Amino acid sequence: FGHCNQDLINLLLSGRATSNVMDGEIPLGDSGLVVRGVAARTALGYLTHLEALRYCQVGRYLKVPQFPVWVVGSSSHFSVLFCPDKKVNDESRSERFISLLQRCFKAAESDECGYIPADKLQQVLEAVVAGGDCEEDRAGLCRLQAILADPVELARLRGHLRVDGHIIIWGGFWVAVSRLLGGEASLDSLISEAGGGLAGAGTPP
Secondary structure, rough: OOOOOOHHHHHHOOOOOOOOEEEEEOOOOOOOEEEEOOOOOOEEEEEEEHOOOOOOOOOHHHHHOOOOEEEOOOOOOOOEEOOOOHHHHHOHHHHHHHHHHHHHHHOOOOOOEEEEHHHHHHHHHHHHHHHHHHHHHHHHHHHHHHHHHHHHHHHHHHHHHOOOOOOEHHHHHHHHHHHHOOOOOOOOHHHHHHHOOOOOOOOOO
C-alpha cells in the first residue's frame, strides 16, 4: 500500500512476520515447502480491499479477532474500524465448525485444490480434535476421538468419504464431519443414509 508490506502488518498484529493472511500454513504440493499465514486468533483484526478483488482470502483468525477492532488496507492508506459491542465477534456453533474444519482441511490439501488424499484423513481429524477449544463442542470432539482410536471405525469413515478410490473432497468431508461434531448423526447413520454410497456430493454452506 506504499507504506509497508504484509510481513510488517502481520508482525504488528500477530507477533510473527509472515507474508500471508490465511489461517495457519498451506503446503506447496510435494515440494516440502509451506506458505505461512497467521498462526492463531489475533487481538486486533485485519481486512483488505484485495480480497474483494480476489487477490487474497483473509482467514478467520484476522477476520474475527478477540476484540472488534480491524486495520483496513485500501489502495492508498490504512484505516481503523471498530465496534463498541464485543458480541459482534461471537461465532455461532456452525461458524466455529466450518472455521475449524476448513483450517484443518486446508493444512492438508495441496494448492487449494478442494480435496485431500484419503490417507490424510487421520491427520486432519487429529488436527480438528487438537484445535477444538470450546467446551460446548467437547462431546462432538470426543466422538471424533473415539473414531480415531478405533482403526476399523476410521477405515469405515474413510471409505464413506472416499471418492475415486483415493481422494476426499471438501464438500463431503464438511457435511459428514460437521454432523458428527454436532451430534446430528453417528457414523453408522451416515453410512446407512448414503446406502453404502459416497459422501462426496455434499455441499457445504
